[in-house]
Structures are given as C-alpha cells and as structure tokens.
Amino acid sequence: MTPTPKRFSLWDAFSISRPLDRRFINPPPMNTTKLPWSPPTVPLMLAPMQGLTNRALRRVFIDWVRPDVVFTEFIRVSPAQRRPPVSDVDETEALDGAGEAPVVVQIIAADHDRMVDAARRLDERGVQHININMGCPYGRMTGQLSGGGMLKAPEHLDELLLRLREVVGGSLSVKTRAGFDDEEQVFTLVEAFEAAAVDFLVIHPRTVVEKFDGHADHEITARLVAATTIPVIANGDIATAAQAHQVLEETGAAGLMLGRGALGDPMLFERIRGRASPKPSSSERADEIRYFLPRLVEGYQHLYCGDAQVLSKLKGSLAYFDVPDINRWLTALRRAQKLSVFAELALRGP
C-alpha cells in the first residue's frame, strides 16, 4: 500500500486568501451524467503520458493537487487472439484509484475487433471511462494504423466508434490530434463522433506528423468547440496559469488537459484554480519539488522492482523540471547513481 502523504501541507505556505476561481472547484460528482466531471465546472485533467503517469505518480497528484480527472498511460491492446485483449497487469493499472478520482482508461490498438473486445472487457470489469488514443505519433503505433495512425484510415472510424459505443456503458471519449498531416481533418470526423454519441473529445491541436514540433494551435480548438455539441477538452502547451486562462477564454473549451506542464510544475492545477501562486519563486518551486519527490520515491518503491528501476523511473519524471536557481540541485539529482543518494538529495533540497 502506498502511504498517503499528508494532505495540503504546502498550501499553508501559499496565499490561500487569494480569491478562488470558482469555475474550477468541483461539486460532488452527479449521477446524471456519464462524464468524469460535473458540468458546468471546468475540469483540469492530468494527461496520459506513457512511462510516466503510472498509478504511483497519479496517486501523488491525486493526494496533493487533485486533478479533477486522471488518465492512465495508454494500454496497448494485445493483437494475439490466444491472449486476452488486456493483460492482467494492465487491468490492475486500469482499475487502480478510481475511488479517489475519476480515472479514464486509455486504449490503443490497430485491430478494431480487438479494440472493441478490450473496451467490452474493461467495461465488464467496472471501468467507467474509456478513451481511444487517436494521437500517438510514434513508431509502430502510426505504422500499423493505431494511435495517430488511425487518422490515416478515417473511413473505418464511423463503424468502429459505433461498435465501441455499443459496448461502453460509461463514458466513451477520444483523444486526437488535429489530423494526420492536415490540420483540418478533425472537422471531417465530427459527424462520426456525434453519430456515436462520443461523450467528450480531447484535442491536441498539432498534426500527427508534426509530433511535438511547432506549437499547439488553439485556434483549431476554438473552431472545434464551435463545430460540435460534444464537450471539447483543450490540450497542448499549457504550462502556466496565465496560459490556461487564455486558452479557456479564447477557445470556450469545456476543460483543460495538462501534460508536460503538470510534470514540470505539479502545483499548476492549484495555480489555475487560484489556490497557489500563479508565478512562484524558485524557492517556492524548490519546496514543492522537495514535497513531491520523496512521495514519488515511496510510491515507486512499492510499484517497481529494485533500486535501479526505481531510480530510472524517478529520473524520467525529473526531466520535466526546469527551474532557474535550483538547476544545480536538479542536475545533482539527475546524476545520482544510487537510489539512497537520490532520496537523500531530494529530502535535503537545494
């Protein structure tokens, strides 16, 4: 069992008297909707990030900065008929933490029959929110028409989405890029999304071929919001509270999804809500990282085997911190060869 960190201890250090932005304060979930949040509240979601947003990291975020919705890393559906479409390990991952925050389970597959089987199985196991990855721009995923590669064969998507809708009793959502190589493509898919009664869309407005180059074009997000009645969640290049508010205002999106920005600054959720300083000093950031890392060390020690693996996973999430004045400390952490050294440095601070 991962020990529960003391809640909100750092909040005392921030000006909690700052007026709260009420849009972001979620009332208790309603039963009247399948969505993983309660409109009209604007949800702030932790993005799926392969190799990073495992259940230990999600738990640290949930206990500390409370994303309104968290996503699993993508679960790769097995194409082999003799295997179950979702492995036991992935099922454990999918079912973890749902009592603490809404968890959206993301699946990725090239074979549509297997994807439908996987969704059915997860639904039967009690997963309430299933998301389809239509954005991953890397390797095998795009080559085989899975992830972002699905956008290379859009003619099959109508039928696939209808079949998924039949087996998913909870929310069915899609996380997509703007298109495969044409940023107008997403607009041609709206009809299929609506016909299958997709519950919400997450848009990362770059094309698949762009990968992470250039910038997320939230004008596309705004146009998508205008083009559909489905709630649209804006994702991409949101790293400060000011950027978050700007994207919301300019797009009219139903909510935001935070990826690299949240890894680099977990308190970003609270900054956007007006509960933590919008422009923290380096020493505030250092205090936050000193709070975060020891909890991640503990979580990873429960989840992974052996110091070497724990250390390498820790360094994976450390890569996203970039804070002036404390970079020497961060570099020392990145260079630590032993878990014990890392843990001691993390506790000691800069």
Ligand SMILES: Cc1cc2nc3c(=O)[nH]c(=O)nc-3n(C[C@H](O)[C@H](O)[C@H](O)COP(=O)(O)O)c2cc1C
């Ligand atoms: C290391 C890494 C892993 C990712 N893994 C996934 C994934 O498993 N599923 C997915 O839909 N997107 C994945 N993404 C994309 C993010 O969810 C997000 O769409 C993208 O990073 C843009 O948002 P950001 O600018 O807030 O990071 C990943 C991104 C990164 C950097």
